[in-house]
Amino acid sequence: MDSSLLAVRDLRKHFPVGGSLFGKARGVVKAVDGVSFTIGSGETLGLVGESGCGKTTTSKLVLAAEEPTAGTIEFEGRNIADLSRADLQDYRAKVQVVFQDPYSSLSPRMRVGDIIAEPIKAHEALSAAEVRGRVTELLELVGLRPDAARLFPHEFSGGQRQRLAIARALSTRTRLVVLDEPVSALDVSIRAHIITLLEELQQRLGVSYLFIAHDLAAVAHVSQRTAVMYLGKLVEVGDSLELCAGPLHPYTKALFAASLPSHPDESREEIVLSGEVPSALSPPRGCSFHPRCPFAMPRCSEQEPRLLEASPGRRVACHLYSAS
Amino acid sequence: MAPLLRVSDLRAHYVGFGGTRVVKAVDGVSFSVEAGETFGLVGESGCGKTTTCHAIVRLLSPSGRIVSGRIELEGEDLVKKSQAEMRRIRGRRIATILQDPMASLDPLFSIYDQVAEPAYYHRSLRGRSLRQRVMELLAAVRIPSPERRMKDFPHQLSGGMRQRIVGAIAQAGGPRLIIADEPTTNLDVTIQLQYLNLLKDLQRATGVALIFVTHNLGIVAKMCDRVGVMYAGKIVEMQSVRGLFYRARHPYTKALLDSIPKLGVRQPLYGIPGQPPDLSALPAGCAFHPRCQRATDRCRVEEPRQHSPNGDGHVRCWLPIEEAAARG
Numbered sequence: 001m002d003s004s005l006l007a008v009r010d011l012r013k014h015f016p017v018g019g020s021l022f023g024k025a026r027g028v029v030k031a032v033d034g035v036s037f038t039i040g041s042g043e044t045l046g047l048v049g050e051s052g053c054g055k056t057t058t059s060k061l062v063l064a065a066e067e068p069t070a071g072t073i074e075f076e077g078r079n080i081a082d083l084s085r086a087d088l089q090d091y092r093a094k095v096q097v098v099f100q101d102p103y104s105s106l107s108p109r110m111r112v113g114d115i116i117a118e119p120i121k122a123h124e125a126l127s128a129a130e131v132r133g134r135v136t137e138l139l140e141l142v143g144l145r146p147d148a149a150r151l152f153p154h155e156f157s158g159g160q161r162q163r164l165a166i167a168r169a170l171s172t173r174t175r176l177v178v179l180d181e182p183v184s185a186l187d188v189s190i191r192a193h194i195i196t197l198l199e200e201l202q203q204r205l206g207v208s209y210l211f212i213a214h215d216l217a218a219v220a221h222v223s224q225r226t227a228v229m230y231l232g233k234l235v236e237v238g239d240s241l242e243l244c245a246g247p248l249h250p251y252t253k254a255l256f257a258a259s260l261p262s263h264p265d266e267s268r269e270e271i272v273l274s275g276e277v278p279s280a281l282s283p284p285r286g287c288s289f290h291p292r293c294p295f296a297m298p299r300c301s302e303q304e305p306r307l308l309e310a311s312p313g314r315r316v317a318c319h320l321y322s323a324s
Numbered sequence: 325m326a327p328l329l330r331v332s333d334l335r336a337h338y339v340g341f342g343g344t345r346v347v348k349a350v351d352g353v354s355f356s357v358e359a360g361e362t363f364g365l366v367g368e369s370g371c372g373k374t375t376t377c378h379a380i381v382r383l384l385s386p387s388g389r390i391v392s393g394r395i396e397l398e399g400e401d402l403v404k405k406s407q408a409e410m411r412r413i414r415g416r417r418i419a420t421i422l423q424d425p426m427a428s429l430d431p432l433f434s435i436y437d438q439v440a441e442p443a444y445y446h447r448s449l450r451g452r453s454l455r456q457r458v459m460e461l462l463a464a465v466r467i468p469s470p471e472r473r474m475k476d477f478p479h480q481l482s483g484g485m486r487q488r489i490v491g492a493i494a495q496a497g498g499p500r501l502i503i504a505d506e507p508t509t510n511l512d513v514t515i516q517l518q519y520l521n522l523l524k525d526l527q528r529a530t531g532v533a534l535i536f537v538t539h540n541l542g543i544v545a546k547m548c549d550r551v552g553v554m555y556a557g558k559i560v561e562m563q564s565v566r567g568l569f570y571r572a573r574h575p576y577t578k579a580l581l582d583s584i585p586k587l588g589v590r591q592p593l594y595g596i597p598g599q600p601p602d603l604s605a606l607p608a609g610c611a612f613h614p615r616c617q618r619a620t621d622r623c624r625v626e627e628p629r630q631h632s633p634n635g636d637g638h639v640r641c642w643l644p645i646e647e648a649a650a651r652g
Contacts, residue, residue: 050512157599187368188539192583193595214513221585221593244588258517260542262586263569272521273514276482 004038005208006062006176011035011071013057017281029280031057033232034071036307039176042202044209046223046240048216048255050277054232055212059178062210063097064088075176093123096169100181102161106153112139113149116168123172138167141204142197159190163197170201176208183218195222216259220244225313228252231280231288234307238314248316250293287319295320326399327356328500328533329380334393336372336379347604349375349388351557354630357501362527362534364548364565366541366580368600372557373537377503380535381418382410397501416446419494423506425486429478435462435489436474442497461492464529465522484515488522495526505537520546541584545569550637553577556601556611563637573633573644575616610641618643 012033018026032054039045049055060066062073064080073080080091096119099105106115116135120126126134136146142163153161162182169177179198183191199222202209213219219226220240227237228251236249247253250271257271273292278284284291290300299319307317336350349372357363365373378384380395382402395402397417405413414420419442422428429438439458443449449457462470465488478486487507494502504523508516520543527534536547544551544565551568552559553576561574572578582594598615601607610628613619622642632638633646 050514187600188580189368189583189596189600192593196593196595217585217587220587221590241588241590254514256587258513259587260540261545262542262584264545264565272517276484276515
């Protein structure tokens with residue numbers, strides 16, 4: 001077995017849609033359609049894609065909040081579908097989540113101390129004093145004063161709330177945190193703090209992150225490896241800096257072209273995609289990106305490209321790079 | 325030549341709790357926009373960007389008031405206009421594009437009705453010429469098969485298409501100035517690029533001036549000619565876009581630039597300490613001093629005046645970066 005903490009293999013999640021309450025479904029949305037990746041211990045994997053590409057469904061599958069239609073998720077070498085109830089509890093303690101909007105992810109009726117203590121109480125048998133001690137420790141870890149425990153979430157700003165959400169996610173000896181757009185809802189001047197905090201915490205605690213976002217620059221900044229998702233499939237995976245230096249897949253190239261310049265004289269290869277993301281209900285035949293792809297060949301509309309290694313550590317699903 | 329729009333010393337406050345709480349959302353803002361140029365207004369949420377825009381078109385919420393200042397559109401002061409006069413200006417001479425296209429389109433009217441309305445009222449088009457104009461506008465914002473699409477209702481369109489419809493409505497009255505308030509915040513990155521390019525093309529074709537309100541410095545770099553950086557209701561720095569990115573003078577501008585991740589570079593980010601201030605209880609002196617690394621005693625008591633160190637733009641800071649660097 002390899003040393004990765006989390007290994008996802010050929011993961012699929014299909015949702016039936018349409019039809020009436022008892023009627024037969026009229027179709028399936030293949031939200032996640034054959035996704036494979038690994039996350040090592042202490043590593044950050046970035047997952048980028050536009051809305052509706054299946055990023056969030058992937059995160060729900062990893063969090064064991066949804067059951068996959070097919071495929072396996074292995075955590076510390078064990079398939080989570082085979083876990084007993086008790087072991088699944090333990091898995092849920094080790095794999096935690098931070099959501100995008102800290103205004104809706106923290107209960108307004110609970111004190112901060114209780115919010116952070118809740119997962120500890122659910123997963124570990126500790127005395128009240130020990131729980132309080134751990135809460136104080138966690139608050140200091142994320143850079144908040146220990147007396148914050150007595151306050152309610154509305155007394156905090158957006159950035160501070162996101163710190164609370166991070167403290168909660170780290171409360172149970174967490175090994176992997178799913179970060180679902182953790183900075184998108186925050187002010188520009190606050191984002192840098194949260195990103196820096198996440199990086200520091202990773203160095204101190206050795207946790208792994210699955211960092212989901214649509215902002216390529218932020219993802220590439222935080223994660224060692226980046227995976228690009230389009231319509232339920234990974235189209236390119238590779239080292240973040242290499243990926244930035246030379247994106248291979250036309251969709252990755254377009255994403256880079258679309259991410260905004262950092263100063264006015266920065267010249268970019270302009271790849272403006274025509275059209276919009278097709279409906280996941282009826283994805284195009286062949287490569288699902290071909291109707292928008294400026295480099296599409298006849299083959300692309302017939303045969304679906306597989307995710308193949310283009311160079312060591314770099315996988316791409318595109319006929320341009322597969323030897324015919 | 326007078327500029328197309330000149331805002332001078334505009335103050336717009338929100339008054340609440342029986343006059344005991346005054347939020348100085350816009351507190352002495354001055355800028356001008358020339359015909360055909362793009363002026364960027366940058367800042368974090370709650371810095372007064374949107375209030376500035378609403379004040380210009382005189383659409384402040386009932387608790388908001390323009391306390392003082394002038395808003396001159398081609399020489400006419402909009403502050404003195406009645407709402408009836410404003411109705412003939414909005415849509416005809418100034419149009420707006422707002423952040424959420426679903427909220428700015430009426431779900432009960434077809435695309436045709438909504439795009440046709442400004443052309444009907446402000447350009448007095450009727451019948452076939454109105455229909456022709458709507459088709460042109462939809463084609464200009466690259467709606468595929470406009471003839472079919474104009475019978476659709478907003479819910480039948482995707483987010484990117486809806487925002488393009490809003491762009492078509494803004495154009496319909498033939499305005500000289502479009503105020504775009506974070507128009508791409510709700511769009512996906514590839515759709516955002518399409519939309520920004522579309523706005524640029526429309527501007528080239530019609531010569532309309534744009535006020536672009538955003539918190540995204542990347543959009544500023546791509547779109548704007550001149551930029552004003554807002555903080556706590558004031559423009560703290562105004563410069564040409566190149567000047568801003570290469571020679572930022574105000575510590576806040578510099579900090580903002582250092583806090584955004586750059587593509588493919590993994591250098592540590594600078595986090596601005598503290599929080600944006602509460603606009604109803606501003607700190608004494610310079611509003612940015614509690615978060616500023618360079619703050620001196622003077623910054624804590626005396627509010628910096630606006631001055632221009634070398635002619636290009638201006639800055640509100642006692643210790644702008646360039647001067648200090650030259651001295652040290």
